[in-house]
Amino acid sequence: MRNRFASTLYELGKADERICIVVADISPAGSMERFRSEFPERFIDVGVSEQGMIGLCAGLALRGLRPFAYTIATFSAYRPFEMIRVDLCYQNLPVTVVGMGAGIVYSTLGGTHHAQEDIAVLSALPNLAILAPCDPPELADALRYCADAPGPVYLRIGKAGEPTFTDGAADPFTFGKLRYLRRGSDIGLIAFGHAMDLAVRAAHALEQHGHTVSVASCHTMKPIDTEGIARALREHAMVVTIEEHSRVGGLAAQVKQIAWETKAPCRLLTFSLKDEFIHLYGSHAELREAHGLSADRIVETILSSTPGS
């Protein structure tokens, strides 16, 4: 995702002089170096200064620029929280705050580097849109939205090496709309961001067991597609949410709320990170597993909850 982020932003920045990148001491990956060398005045490294990063972006946006603030998700979202709230959201300025390596991608760096609750925290802010694309092409679509967004956006991305899931997707990317990658009728899997690999793997396994499965990307976490989710809850016998985010205030919580409000008739299972700090180290997959996030566990739980399996 990092590389697609850089190459897309380079293309956008080449076409639109208002676009600038403000980073807080993070190495420009891949073609971000190209952006920096071709548009040096529009690439600003503020150093280890995240409040500075957001405040500066707000000032640039007050003058008509379209800044992208970019650093590791914990430092994008938490350290400068009040700058996001007051400078960006209260003033409704078109700044995109990119949280890179969100969730528990930095599995060996410890809890200080895990953004488990970023969506919960930021969702409470009026005016802020939240995007969490599931693969590099969807990230490119999301970035194109951000470049012309009417207000602030938090763009939550993974790190690197994510496969592509959206090739041949049933739906195109539309801001604010649940996007089906494939459609089935028994089980609807809804995921966002870099947790999509779990949904896709679970879908394959469930199909082996004779189920027809939908997989949908909930790339817009705010404003969430209430109607689209309500429809998914009506149209499937079972809906399953999968997220690399705390069970507090993420996809699970929101889908449950929609299910209650619409008296959804289906079964609903949710897979999230626990509401606990992580003091473990290991691979990304190992940390996920410690919180119950693995394709195998998801499949087993679904099958054991499905009548007739």
Added chain:
Amino acid sequence: MGWFHDPIMGSPPSLKTYDPMASAQRCRAFRRRILDISQTLPAMHIAPAFSCLEIVETIYFSLMRRCTDGALWDDSFVLSKGHGCMAQYLCLEALGILPPGELERFCRAGGRLGNHPDLGIPGIEASTGSLGHGLLLGVGMAYADKLRGADRTVYVVMSDGELQEGSMWEAILLAPSLKVNSLVGVVDLNDFQSLGRMSELHPNFYPVVSKLEAFGWEVRQADGHDGQSIHEAIVGRRGDRPFMLVARTTKGKGVSFMESVAIWHYRSPTPEEYRRALQELEEPGA
């Protein structure tokens, strides 16, 4: 597209001169008006506004260049100490930027003006109120101007208490690195925060001038209630780096019993106090 290519035509208007008599008259009238408005509310920030009144008045009336035909020469003003906004509102009203009548509904239902300035109100260029934000906004605005080749000065007025916020020092470190030489900061140095003296709470805040110089700023000092001294210092800046004026002020300046008394940070005078305060602000010889 086209952000850089809007034509920048002509040359900016020259700086205004400072008229001490007119300025003193305006500031006296502004103080009286603030006291009048205070009688409609249980509490407001009188002393913080009195502290920065001459600073804000000098910037708006004797320094800022404003044109009617476009924004490119328009200087900007950010009140980082948003709680001093009465000073700003009165200047904007007197300049005809803030429509008459708005201040009559200050802090009331149906009104737009509250105890902190909000973006969207005529003449207000940034929402402030939480301390520690305005200088970073100013750095961003000045950087965008530099990028565009626009000759605009960005004025940011901040409080000394506000310089306890770490984010201010992020801005102070960042501005010279980005060479935003059109940035002019003014510290309203009244040695107070809402509950006491800065020099008692943080004696090592001082000396502040050498601290700012060490961070790469051009720094001057002035009497913050003497517009002439403020004007001269700002006009005389070199302009080869960000500029900070450390303006020594008295919190509550102009009304003897409010001066340097912490309670007046956020309070309205009783009718008797109001009467006494107005007497002190009579026109000389009146």
